[in-house]
Amino acid sequence: MDHPTTGPHPARIGAAGPTDQHRWHARVAEASVLTSRLDTRAEQYRANRRAQTANLAQLDAQLAIALGGGGARYRERHHARGRLLVRERIELLVDQDAPFLELSSLAAWGSEFTVGGSVVTGVGQVAGVEVVIIAHDPTVRGGTMNPFSLRKTLRALEIARRNRLPVINLVESGGADLPSQADLFVQAGRIFHDLSELSAQGVPTIALVFGNATAGGAYVPGMCDYAVLVDGQAKVFLGGPPLVRMATGEDADAERLGGAAMHARVSGLADHFARDERDALRIGRRIVSELNWRKAGPGPSLPVEQPRYDPDELLGIAPADFRVPFDPREVLARVVDGSRFGEYKPDYGTSLLTGWAAVHGFPVGVLANVNGVLFSEEARKAAEFIQLANQVDTPLLFLQNTTGYMVGTAFEQGGIIKDGAKMINAVTNSTVPHVTINMAASFGAGNYGMSGRAYDPRFMFSWVGARCAVMGAAQLAGVLSIVGRAGAEAAGRPFDEAADAARREAIERQIDAESHAFAMSGRVYDDGVLDPRDTRTVLAIALSAAHCAPVEGRRGYGVFRM
Known part of the structure; x- marks a missing residue:
């Protein structure tokens, strides 16, 4: 069914009627309104909708896996320790009823790692300021970083840099996923580089530390402009007690080595000492509210109108x-x-x-x-x-x-x-x-x-x-088939049609999956x-x-x- 275009109400004719200029502006506005010709009763529309609905069901299933983090067992254990889940922390951090645009939710899909990686990233509003949030999920292998969570983190930092957005890190990570270190170590240094670069550009960076920030992870609060550590939970050290004992023979206590109280009173790493997680989130919001941050670009310059079609x-x-x-x-x-x-x-x-x-x-x-x-x-x-x-x-x-x-x-x-x-x-x-x-x-x-x-x-x-x-899967497979056929002709050998058909089918499946x-x-x-x-x-x-x-x-x- 064609949807009629609904433009501005026609002006009434009379002594106080519109001028020619007003009529011209009305005609321009009317001409610029798109007229939909979508037939929602057509079979093509219904087929498209069925296919997209099926696709969305698959998407919802994958997003549910990402939302589940490390699974029910680890989520329950995390709660039993009196700690908030990663998205609960984000929900308390961002402004009430403000949108949070989660990014790269399907990172690591199709790999050996958990969908979503071990980190949640996104753009949200805190104390009225748009920020990038990077939050470790400690229920996924202790929040350790794998190659996909690294890509996700670096992309979030790039978005912050390109768009001049303050960054809030919600830190609880065991550092690198050691079996994956060959794909992590070299590029992971980029995180510290980008945090330092943001600071140099005058873009604020904040770390709220809820748990472990070990080894390279210790440099996240170290590189940020502001650091808030939670009492009895935050552990920030380059080497934990086992590594210290192996390297130096010292039998170190974790609190004295890297606890929140030590960093607040001795090392000076902590700018704020939080009583608990909610206190850390409150302090984080207060820090943002005190930044006196201003957007450098123009605001919306046109009146907001809802689209005329559903x-x-x-x-x-x-x-x-x-x-x-x-x-x-x-x-x-x-x-x-x-x-x-x-x-x-x-x-x-x-x-x-x-x-x-x-x-x-x-x-x-x-x-x-x-x-x-x-x-x-x-x-x-x-x-x-x-x-x-x-x-x-x-x-x-x-x-x-x-x-x-x-x-x-x-x-x-x-x-x-x-x-x-x-x-x-x-x-x-x-x-x-x-x-x-x-x-x-x-x-x-x-x-x-x-x-x-x-x-x-x-x-x-x-x-x-x-x-x-x-290119499309069928086209790519067809090109390779043509090349293979030409190669056989040039070499003077017979072309195996059956093998070519099997190869084309396999390539189409591969490209369809990869694309x-x-x-x-x-x-x-x-x-x-x-x-x-x-x-x-x-x-x-x-x-x-x-x-x-x-x-x-x-x-x-x-x-x-x-």
């Missing part, structure tokens, strides 16, 4: 089969303020949608794939639009659904390489915040041109069911897998966080025609 319908828009195109205007109609979208170059390069919108009052420039393929016209259009956004300091939202740049003799002769390079150059050198969402597919160099992970978007998310790889949204997020190649219905809320949090830093576009060149 975001629940997003579940039926993205096809179950990523090879089936869909109109991203239907997505925007359920995400952007007032469903308003000012399209740029609507009749040129039509497989890439570009234009202007707002999300919760934050202006954005939008680039969204329409049919998946990027041609030269689309590449030139994108490069020019990105420059325009930089000229007016407007963040960019990339909605990915691309199979890459077009190939073939005519397109190579037409300059697809140089045109694609212009688009990638513009993305690379753009300095306004980018937020990227993979809605369905992100393949080949299209991933790069649409601000994939290698191009440092401030935040990047995937819809459940999305895929990301060098799955869970697998990509498990490697921390994005910041999380989304329920499509949460897109608007997540974008609002991401854009608000990005505006904690200055929002400044690339200067030094004008817009050039290509």
